[in-house]
Amino acid sequence: MLSVQRKQQILALLAAENQVMSRELSQRFGVSEDSIRRDLRELAAEGLLQRVHGGALPVSAAIAPFETRKNVQISSKQAIARKAVQLIQPGQVVILDGGTTTTELVRALPADLAFTVITHSPGIAVALVDFPQVEVIMLGGQLYRHSVVNVGATVLQAVALINADLFFMGVTGVHKTAGLTTGNYEEAGVKRALAARAAETVVMVSREKLNSASAFAIGDLSLASTLIVDGEPDSAMREALQQQQVALL
Template sequence: MLTTQRKAAILDALARDGQVLAGELSTTFGVSEDTIRRDLRELAAEGLLQRVHGGALPVSPAIAPFERRQDIESVAKRRLARHAVGMIASGQIVIVDGGTTSALLVRELPADLRATIVTHSPSVAVALAEHPLVEVILIGGRLYKHSIVAVGAAAMEGVSRIHADLYFMGVTGVHPTAGLSTGDFEEAAIKRALAARAAETVVLASSSKLNAASQFVIGDITLAQTIIVEKATALELTKPIEAAGVTVVRA
């Protein structure tokens, strides 16, 4: 079998099974694990999969630039955002992450909601500037341009001064064993810090993020107490999440 054929077969297996293991691929194709690891390295370099210990997982398309992500699954993301808004009670302090789904969430806030929104996203803050009753606290720091959020030491300092009721976390990957992940090291750190300052962390996960992984781990799947998914999401994707003790809500 040619290398190109073997790589195509690896991608087919990944799409079919949701993960591939280097040892199993080695046996299947009758080649060494070193050869398989090289194949996986090259496929990962092309952005076609995400390598993990022992094999590979599907790569999340949510690591694309912000402008391109705005058009991905926009209808589904709006449904998730509307359901999330229903979780916010008057008087609460709510942390809203950056990202395209969060941008939709703040647009859905009712005009009569009185709450405090804490965010490290300038886009989210600006979107709330004209809301009549929402108090906005903007955390500053170094701007991570991909997601348009503040990261770094200054952001961490701001985060440490908060006790929030809810945190709506944005992620690019949700996987029962690989956990919650994103595409930047510092962004992963700020998300962990935000989760530690909230009584409940909620992840809004459109279908492209489920059973996928990105380069940097935010934390185990149990870092979130609730994950909101699309109503039509397959049970085989949500059962392992629920088995880990995380509440799955369909919107």
């Protein structure tokens, strides 16, 4: 079998099973694990999968530039936002992550809902200017342009002083074994720190992020209290969420 044919079959298996292991692929195709690892390296370089220890996972489609992501799965993000807004109670302290889904959450807010928002996203802070009942606390730091959020030591110092009711977290991938992931090391650290300072972490997941992974781990599925998903997760994902005691909306 030619390498190009083997790669096509690897991608087909990955789409069907949401995970492939190098050893199993080696046995399946009758080639060395070195050959399989080379195939995976080349597929990863083309952006077609995410390599992990021992194999590969589907790559997240949510790592495109911010302007591109604004036009991806808009109706899905809006449906998630409407459900998320229902979780916010008057007077609460709520951390809002950056990203296109949390932008839709802001747009879905009732005009008379009074609560406090803490955010490290300049875009989210500016969008809340039109909501006079919402007090906005902005966490400053170095701007990570891809996600339009602040990252770095200054953000982490400020996060340590917070006790919030809810944290609405954006991710680029949710996978039963890889957990919650994103595409930037510093951003993953900020998300992890914010989750540690909230009583509940709500992860909002549009369809293209399910059963996929990015390079940097935020944490296991258990980091989330609740997962809001537009659509039906497969049985394996449902079982993983149930085992980790993550509520599914």
